[in-house]
Amino acid sequence: MTATDAKNIQTLELMAVKIRKHVIEMLYHAKSGHPGGSLSAVDALVTLYFSHMFHDPKKPDNPDRDRFILSKGHAAPALYAVLAESGYFSVKELIKLRTINCRLQGHPVCLYTPGVEASTGSLGHGLSFASGVALAGKLDKKSYHVYVMLGDGETNEGQIWEAAAAASHYKLDNLTALIDRNFLQIDGNTEEVLRLESVYDRWTAFGWNVVEIDGHDIREIEEALQNTDTHRNQPSVIILDTIKGKGVSFMENNVDFHGVPPNEMEYKLAIEELTRIEQKLRGR
């Protein structure tokens, strides 16, 4: 690793902390929303938007842009924060999340928010939508790549497997799915709610190129994205080994924070913890 790479990684890690702080701020002000699954998704989102994807906030409709679809729509706060920090809209708008007359709806809506590709929130649709964008890319011989993030619990949905079959059938190698494998869904551990293992074997059996990595290691995420981008004749899936609530100790692996925002005390504690992480990163 060169010095420049290390510097870049540090910049991205600092951005990830910043995004996590935004998420906490947004949910605290909204007094509702989903902290756990937003925080677990942050590192992949930051890598995609600030390092990997070809996109331009000034030209959100550029037909050649790479696309990101947040199929697990409840992680909207993380997506909004990343879009705002990228420059799609003002960071000041973030704390209006979930308030009336605001374009930052509880779940993403493509019509309202610049940078949001698909309206999600009802789980299971995003992989199909992403496949459609990828099919269009193939037809038009475009070089863009389509990324879609799924929740691990979300893969309970039957439509995911319809899409998995179709994307493999159509050899959509311009499509990469990222599974936020945090092992928790609302009613508990994914293996107790409705067993998912072996996630690796399932996707392999459906004809996908499967990669498993640490979903909080930005270097690993970037490497995996580069490798899957160039993989041919198969769609790829990156299983992101993540921690629900990542970055805030009392939210980590705590299913109670799936859909409950921090109260005032928790909010202050969370911001303090994230600030300490930030200082540690800067001192490195």
Added chain:
Amino acid sequence: MTKKEMKNPRTAYGETLVRLGDIYQNLVVLDADLSKSTKTILFAKKFPQRFFEMGIAEANMISTAAGLASAGKLPFCSTFAVFATGRVYDQIRMDLAYSQANVKIFATHGGISVGKDGASHQMIEDISLMRVLPNMTVLAPSDYTQTSRIVELMAEHVGPMYARIGRADAPVLYSEEYIEHISLGKGMQVEDGDDATIIACGTMVDAAFDAHHLLKKKGLSVRVIDMHTIKPLDEQLVLKCAKQTGCIVTVEEHSIIGGLGSAVAEVLAEKNVGKTIRFRRMGINDTFCESGEPKDLLEKYRLNEKHVATQIQSMISN
């Protein structure tokens, strides 16, 4: 107006898609293992690169179409009406209606005249389900000519749209000269009359036309309206017919709940017609139907020209 030969509206759909494929380079077609029945196979043969066989996976078909539309394509999705709506309601709601995606759903095998396959395949709730969705346009063309024109209009119009036709051959009601009179949101007067108005859609326009002639022999003059667009409804035409004839009967191969009849009833109940109106909805009376020959089913469930004529006669004479 005179009826001509029997032609299948499904063929009109397939042939029009082929014609439009040359005009719209971005037109793509998706089907769910029913392309021989929906006639999208005609497009598939001419434009194999732009046809996507999605297999028996309708939910994926609808959401995939939304993705294609977001990248500038003009997708038409087809399967039977029963699988094209109820089975994929959430996908249509989120990915098409809420997102205002430029996706067209063209469903065949609507209504009970599907026949022997039975109630599992006889879709009588689709118009209701689609009509309730914000941003959705709902269409039920009646014959070969109208179907061709409606498909063209669907391609021209931007936004999510649902159209349904039946399975069977149907008499050609409109000759070529009528094509310019077919426009979205505008009902068409098939026959004029003063004593009552039949407002029908899809397969039932033909029954309404025949009922008009049965009643004519009995000295009654009954207007027939082909209401191919159920949403947005041609409210002005409904009000005009109500004022001028004082008696309205709606006829549809669909549940009486939520479809054309309900749409017309909403207008008559809320708008000031200025006089008392006699009104009836004819359709499937909140029941599932059964297997059988189409003509036997339409007789049993009171959806043929004879029953329409009897209904009108009883309303006028009372």
